[in-house]
Amino acid sequence: MIEQEFVTRFVAEMMTAAPIYDGTEDELRAYALETAPTYYEDEDMRAEGPEACAQSDIGYWEEQADD
DSSP: OHHHHHHHHHHHHHHHTGGGGGSSSSHHHHHHHHHHHHHSSSHHHHHHHHHHHHHHHHHHHHHHHHH
């Protein structure tokens, strides 16, 4: 998968979390666009797929909210 496809799919999955994100949709989109390439650069994370990576990131927010 090329990086652009990974980023597009990562962002789309991340946007499903907009209701729980502590910010605006534009801020979430910007965050996702900035974050996606870091997951793509890691071969192991890239192998998990963009949706799984986005869900992993979302899961981290939920953990932080519980603290």
